[in-house]
Each structure stands twice: as structure tokens, then as C-alpha cells.
Amino acid sequence: MSSQLLKGNVALAEAAVRAGCEAYFGYPITPQTELLEHMSRRMIELDRVFLQAESEVAAVNMVYGAACAGARVMTSSSSPGISLMQEGFSYIAGSEVPAVVIDVMRGGPGLGNIQPSQADYNQVTKTAGHGDFHPIVLAPSTVQEAIDLTVLAFDLAEKYRTLVFVVVDGAIGQMMEPATLPPMQPLRPRPEWALTGATARERNIITSIHLGAEKLENFNRKLQDKLAVIEREEVRYDTLFTDDADLLVVAFGTAARVARTAVHNLRREGLPVGLFRPVSLWPFPEEALAELADRSWALLVVELNAGQMLHDVRAAVGRNIPIHFHGRMGGVIPMPDEIEKAVRNLVGKSTTELYTMSKEGENGQHGYRFSNN
Amino acid sequence: MGNMATVSATTEEVLMYARPESLENVYTHYCPGCTHGTAHRLVAEVLDELSLREQSILVASVGCSVFAYDYFAVDACEAAHGRAPAMATGIKRVHPDRVVFTYQGDGDLASIGMAEIMHAAARGEQITVLFLNNAIYGMTGGQMAPTTLAGQVTTSSPFGRDIQQTGHPLHMAELLAMLPGTAYSVRRSLHDARHVIQAKKAITTAFQAQLQGLGFSIVELLSSCPTNWHMTACEALDWVRDEMVAVYPLGDFKVSDELQKPRGKPAR
Amino acid sequence: MARGRIEIDTERCKGCELCQIACPPHVIVMADALNKKGYRPAMLVDPDIDCTGCALCAVVCPDACITVYRFRPVRKEAQHVLATA
Numbered sequence: 001m002s003s004q005l006l007k008g009n010v011a012l013a014e015a016a017v018r019a020g021c022e023a024y025f026g027y028p029i030t031p032q033t034e035l036l037e038h039m040s041r042r043m044i045e046l047d048r049v050f051l052q053a054e055s056e057v058a059a060v061n062m063v064y065g066a067a068c069a070g071a072r073v074m075t076s077s078s079s080p081g082i083s084l085m086q087e088g089f090s091y092i093a094g095s096e097v098p099a100v101v102i103d104v105m106r107g108g109p110g111l112g113n114i115q116p117s118q119a120d121y122n123q124v125t126k127t128a129g130h131g132d133f134h135p136i137v138l139a140p141s142t143v144q145e146a147i148d149l150t151v152l153a154f155d156l157a158e159k160y161r162t163l164v165f166v167v168v169d170g171a172i173g174q175m176m177e178p179a180t181l182p183p184m185q186p187l188r189p190r191p192e193w194a195l196t197g198a199t200a201r202e203r204n205i206i207t208s209i210h211l212g213a214e215k216l217e218n219f220n221r222k223l224q225d226k227l228a229v230i231e232r233e234e235v236r237y238d239t240l241f242t243d244d245a246d247l248l249v250v251a252f253g254t255a256a257r258v259a260r261t262a263v264h265n266l267r268r269e270g271l272p273v274g275l276f277r278p279v280s281l282w283p284f285p286e287e288a289l290a291e292l293a294d295r296s297w298a299l300l301v302v303e304l305n306a307g308q309m310l311h312d313v314r315a316a317v318g319r320n321i322p323i324h325f326h327g328r329m330g331g332v333i334p335m336p337d338e339i340e341k342a343v344r345n346l347v348g349k350s351t352t353e354l355y356t357m358s359k360e361g362e363n364g365q366h367g368y369r370f371s372n373n
Numbered sequence: 374m375g376n377m378a379t380v381s382a383t384t385e386e387v388l389m390y391a392r393p394e395s396l397e398n399v400y401t402h403y404c405p406g407c408t409h410g411t412a413h414r415l416v417a418e419v420l421d422e423l424s425l426r427e428q429s430i431l432v433a434s435v436g437c438s439v440f441a442y443d444y445f446a447v448d449a450c451e452a453a454h455g456r457a458p459a460m461a462t463g464i465k466r467v468h469p470d471r472v473v474f475t476y477q478g479d480g481d482l483a484s485i486g487m488a489e490i491m492h493a494a495a496r497g498e499q500i501t502v503l504f505l506n507n508a509i510y511g512m513t514g515g516q517m518a519p520t521t522l523a524g525q526v527t528t529s530s531p532f533g534r535d536i537q538q539t540g541h542p543l544h545m546a547e548l549l550a551m552l553p554g555t556a557y558s559v560r561r562s563l564h565d566a567r568h569v570i571q572a573k574k575a576i577t578t579a580f581q582a583q584l585q586g587l588g589f590s591i592v593e594l595l596s597s598c599p600t601n602w603h604m605t606a607c608e609a610l611d612w613v614r615d616e617m618v619a620v621y622p623l624g625d626f627k628v629s630d631e632l633q634k635p636r637g638k639p640a641r
Numbered sequence: 642m643a644r645g646r647i648e649i650d651t652e653r654c655k656g657c658e659l660c661q662i663a664c665p666p667h668v669i670v671m672a673d674a675l676n677k678k679g680y681r682p683a684m685l686v687d688p689d690i691d692c693t694g695c696a697l698c699a700v701v702c703p704d705a706c707i708t709v710y711r712f713r714p715v716r717k718e719a720q721h722v723l724a725t726a
Binding site: 022055059061062066069087095195198199200207208 | 452466
């Protein structure tokens with residue numbers, strides 16, 4: 001298959017089509033509407049199911065229905081729409097049916113704006129809905145990775161009968177990059193647990209209700225056991241120059257792209273800096289990060305939010321080394337030199353200084369937040 | 374029906390009625406005399422008579438009938454409150470050859486689920502909806518519903534429903550009938566044997582609308598809630614007859630032409 | 642002349658009395674004894690065999706407790722077969 005220039009949203013959609021996605025239900029919302037539009041043509045061309053629902057609430061419930069019916073199904077939205085879908089996510093998780101959700105994050109809270117953001121991190125990794133569960137969350141940082149992770153998302157969703165998110169920010173959704181699409185996969189047969197009509201078999205019931213306390217606890221234990229397996233088996237991350245890094249930059253998605261350039265530049269200056277890029281935001285690559293952090297004298301977390309992955313980094317690393325943070329919000333994407341400046345600001349400081357550095361940025365700018373441990 | 378036993382040389386016994394196969398043989402949690410039981414029974418009888426049990430999929434909703442999936446012998450799932458028509462859409466779109474039906478109460482369908490039911494009908498989704506209207510929220514203990522009558526006392530309208538503050542009761546069968554995607558929208562009642570029999574005919578026609586691919590079908594059933602109305606089962610049915618039918622007229626609000634043609638056996 | 646009879650699943654019955662009201666010849670009453678759930682179930686009391694097997698009780702029963710039978714004359718040829726069997 002040859003490489004072609006692809007828009008992120010279109011690539012995400014076409015990757016799902018190639019992965020054998022049988023049904024798509026969605027609602028227009030910037031900055032992911034091109035994904036819905038691409039699906040509206042491709043799914044009909046291929047005689048599969050496409051429906052623009054009346055709302056994100058309806059869309060996620062159509063996904064829930066089709067998932068119960070055993071079809072490979074997905075939806076996509078952006079931050080305000082993801083908020084609307086959270087009820088549906090909880091039901092999907094509580095019913096243990098597979099589904100894929102693509103979140104093209106934008107600035108919030110509220111209507112916010114349509115600029116890129118990473119501020120859904122907490123929302124999607126912590127639970128994506130009420131109750132005790134975690135969806136698997138994958139965070140690509142290039143259009144090619146978005147394609148590959150979308151295909152993987154369907155397989156993981158089915159393997160574990162769970163919800164899988166692919167989260168990008170609006171920049172990745174909108175940008176065009178050369179990428180290669182995978183070959184078309186055939187549609188899957190229906191699993192035996194699915195609702196297909198009780199012909200010559202016992203009927204199937206799919207519900208998230210377990211009324212008795214012990215009954216619900218047992219179900220939740222089972223769910224937690226499943227999540228524990230996922231935590232062991234499905235950790236994904238990427239590293240750059242971490243073999244001999246003394247200072248670690250931690251970032252995902254677009255922030256990681258910028259950090260990658262910054263790290264390259266700093267290395268040319270001779271600074272022993274490395275980049276740790278989580279690809280699975282849940283399960284968060286705690287062990288790998290902790291191990292690398294042990295060899296570092298400081299961490300710099302870079303995000304397009306007010307500090308969300310920051311807390312997972314802190315939890316993974318503990319209080320043994322200073323963790324600093326550089327965040328921009330509202331859709332402002334830092335240039336590499338901003339990251340380089342933030343890194344250089346940490347160089348040459350003693351550990352005590354690193355722990356006690358001011359919370360304000362040098363020029364009192366918003367978005368520069370240095371966090372003490 | 375045709376089980377016969379010889380009781381004498383001159384008489385034999387013919388089975389006239391037995392519980393339908395499509396109804397699971399289990400105790401239900403419904404209150405004594407609750408018309409949910411009657412409606413369940415009618416739907417099950419229709420599924421039996423049209424031989425639809427093995428190809429049907431039920432989407433249960435949230436309300437007193439939240440455990441409907443325990444009572445029907447079909448594949449079934451549980452929807453979030455109000456979302457059953459959306460779930461049913463997802464199922465029917467990927468399984469167009471299955472019979473998909475929802476079973477919803479007045480809170481589920483006419484309040485939180487208003488968008489989902491209107492748009493499912495607007496799209497002409499090939500699903501069948503059983504709408505149980507008992508003018509109250511049963512499961513949560515008797516609060517006001519969009520279908521509560523003017524002046525009706527409920528736990529959240531303790532002084533009687535005030536139309537000035539809360540608007541008029543919603544007439545869903547009429548509203549949905551206005552949409553071109555709706556093939557069949559009727560209102561029946563369950564308050565006595567004659568009306569129960571008429572209701573069953575309507576339910577049969579509703580499923581036939583789906584089988585013939587004519588569009589969205591809904592049967593609104595005026596129902597009782599003895600517990601939250603603080604009446605006996607018999608008093609409650611009388612209240613349906615005397616108070617509810619006056620506000621919610623029984624009738625056919627939309628009947629697709631193809632359904633009106635006289636026919637022998639139902640088309641499959 | 643008897644025309645029908647009913648069987649009531651007394652453990653499934655919730656004593657709602659709708660069948661009693663619906664029954665035209667009034668041959669259904671509520672028992673004095675309680676079933677396991679504490680309801681007084683419906684029962685057929687039909688000493689003069691007035692039940693017609695109309696099944697209106699079954700039509701109104703919310704719990705599908707009632708099975709209805711109707712008696713009908715055996716056809717003449719079959720009567721002959723039975724008599725000579």
C-alpha cells in the first residue's frame with residue numbers, strides 16, 4: 001500500500017473502515033466533523049451502516065445497541081460531545097460490549113473553542129462515565145499512528161469486550177501528513193453472546209443492572225480483574241534518547257511532537273535530555289516511566305491543559321524527584337523553543353532549588369506552571 | 374390451540390387459552406393488577422401468533438418495566454433512561470431482518486426520551502414501540518409525568534398538577550402520528566376485557582407494520598398504577614376509564630394505507 | 642350444561658381481583674387462604690358449572706395465571722369410534 005497525504009480525521013475514519021467497522025453513528029462537532037462526513041460516504045458506498053444521529057446522546061446509544069447486536073461499531077466526537085456521551089460509555093462498560101470511540105479534543109471547559117486541546121485526559125482515562133471502570137485509551141501523535149491505533153482499537157475492544165478510546169487533539173485531526181492505510185479487512189461474524197434473535201438457542205440478555213449488593217460487587221470484581229489483565233498486557237509507550245537521559249520530558253499527542261523537536265535541539269546542545277511518550281494513556285505506563293525517572297534528576301511534563309497527565313506521572317514516579325510542568329491551554333500550542341527554555345530553566349539547579357522553584361513563570365505568563373512535589 | 378382431551382364419550386375439552394410461550398414462566402415484580410402484566414402478556418401472545426419469538430430483540434427501558442428482559446423469552450438488552458429508541462435503531466440497522474421492539478413508560482418515552490422517540494419516528498425506523506401511559510412515574514414512587522392530568526396529585530405535584538406552571542399533558546400518539554416516518558400510531562386502553570382485546574389487535578398490527586417494512590409503529594396503552602394512585606386494581610382501571618380516556622382519546626391517529634387493506638393471513 | 646372450566650396458578654396469582662370482576666357468570670372468587678406470597682388467590686367456585694370458557698378472566702389477568710378450557714361435543718363419527726374402542 002502506498003503512502004498518501006491524508007487529513008487526520010479522514011485517516012481515522014478510513015482506518016476504521018479498513019478495520020471492518022460495520023456501523024458508525026455520530027453527530028457533527030468541530031474539529032472532527034470530517035470524520036463523520038467521510039463515514040457518511042464510505043459506509044454507504046460499502047453498504048454498511050451510517051447514521052447521523054439527532055445528538056451525541058442518541059449516537060452513543062445507537063452504538064450501544066449495535067454493540068449489543070455484535071457489530072463492530074464506533075462513534076467519534078469532541079470534548080463537549082464526549083461529555084454528553086458519558087452516560088452511554090458507562091452503560092457500554094457495564095454491559096461489557098465492545099465499542100471504539102474517537103475523541104478529537106478541543107478547548108474547554110463549556111463550549112470553549114474549536115482549537116486543539118488535551119484537556120479531556122482526566123475525563124477519558126479516569127472513567128469516562130460513572131462507576132468503576134477505565135476504557136483503554138490510546139493517544140497517537142501522528143496521522144500514521146492514528147491509523148494504526150484505530151485498527152488496534154477494534155481488536156482490543158473485541159478481545160476484552162470493553163470500550164477503547166483513540167484520543168487526538170484537534171491539530172492531529174486537522175493536519176495532513178503522509179501515511180499508509182492498511183488493507184481492507186472482511187467484516188466479522190457475530191459473536192455468540194450477541195443479540196441476534198434466539199433462534200435454536202437460549203436467549204441472550206445484555207444488561208448492566210445487578211440489583212443485589214453482593215451481586216454487583218461480584219460483577220465489579222470481575223470487571224476489575226479484566227482491567228488488571230489489560231493493565232498488564234496493553235501498556236504502550238515510546239521513548240527517545242532515554243538510554244542516557246538525565247532529564248526526562250513526558251508528553252503525549254501533539255505536545256509530544258513539539259517536545260520531540262525540542263529534545264532533538266537540546267541534544268545538539270549537549271543536554272542529556274530524553275522524551276518519554278505514553279501511547280496508552282490508560283493503562284498508563286507507570287512502571288516504565290518510574291524506572292526511567294529513577295535515573296533522572298528532574299521530569300518536565302508538557303501538556304495542552306492545566307496539568308492532567310501530570311498527576312498520573314506524579315503517582316507513577318512518587319516524591320523522589322522533582323516534577324515540573326509546562327502547560328498551555330485554549331488551543332495555544334507551544335513552539336519547541338518554549339519547551340527548550342523550560343528545560344534549560346531546570347538545568348544547573350540544585351535539587352532543593354528544583355523542589356522550591358516559584359509557581360509563577362518567568363514573566364508571570366499564564367500557562368507556565370511549575371509544580372513542586 | 375388444539376389440545377383435546379376426551380372427557381366423555383360425547384364431550385372433549387379444548388384448550389382455549391394458556392400462558393404464551395414468549396412469556397417466561399416466572400413471577401413478575403409488578404404490583405397486583407398492574408397493567409404492565411397485561412401488556413406483557415398481549416405482546417407475548419402476538420409474538421407467539423406471528424411466530425416472531427426467535428427473531429425478536431427487545432430493548433427494555435427504565436421504569437417499572439426495567440426488568441422486562443426477564444419476562445420475555447427473546448434476546449434483550451437494557452437501555453439507559455429514554456434511550457431505547459436509539460438503541461433499537463442501532464440494533465435494527467445492523468440486523469434489518471430481525472424484529473426489534475421497545476417497551477417504554479411515560480417518563481422514559483415522553484420526558485427524558487423525547488428526542489430519541491421523535492427522531493426514531495421521523496427517520497421511519499422499522500421498530501415497534503409499546504408505550505405504557507399511566508400518567509405517573511411508577512418506579513421512582515409516584516412523581517408527576519409529562520402525561521399527568523391537570524389537577525392530578527402526585528408526589529411532586531402535591532397540590533395537583535398546575536397547568537400554568539407545568540404545561541398540559543403530552544399526547545404522544547397524536548404527536549408521533551404527524552411524522553411521515555410513522556406508519557402506525559394508535560391509542561388503546563387496558564381498562565376492561567373488551568379494550569384489552571382491542572389493544573391486542575393494535576399490537577398485532579403494529580408488529581405487522583414492521584414486518585411489512587412500512588416504518589415506525591407505536592401503540593400507546595392507557596394503563597393503571599394502583600400503588601401510586603393509591604387505589605385498588607379495580608378502582609384504578611375505573612379511573613383509566615373515567616378520567617384518562619376523556620383526556621387521551623382512544624383511536625387511530627396514523628394508519629398506513631398498506632395496513633388498512635383487508636387481508637387474510639398477515640404478510641411476512 | 643357445562644361449557645368450560647379454568648385452572649388458576651394460585652402461587653402466581655397476586656389476588657388483584659380483576660378476573661373476578663371480568664367473569665360474566667361470576668364463578669371466580671378470592672380464596673380465604675393465603676398463597677406463599679401472602680395474597681388471596683382467585684379460585685373457581687362453580688358448583689352449577691356455569692363457566693362458559695369465555696376466557697375473559699384470562700384476557701384481563703396481568704399475570705397469565707389462568708388456563709381456560711372449553712367443552713365441546715365430539716363429532717358423531719368419533720363418538721362411534723370411542724363407543725366401539
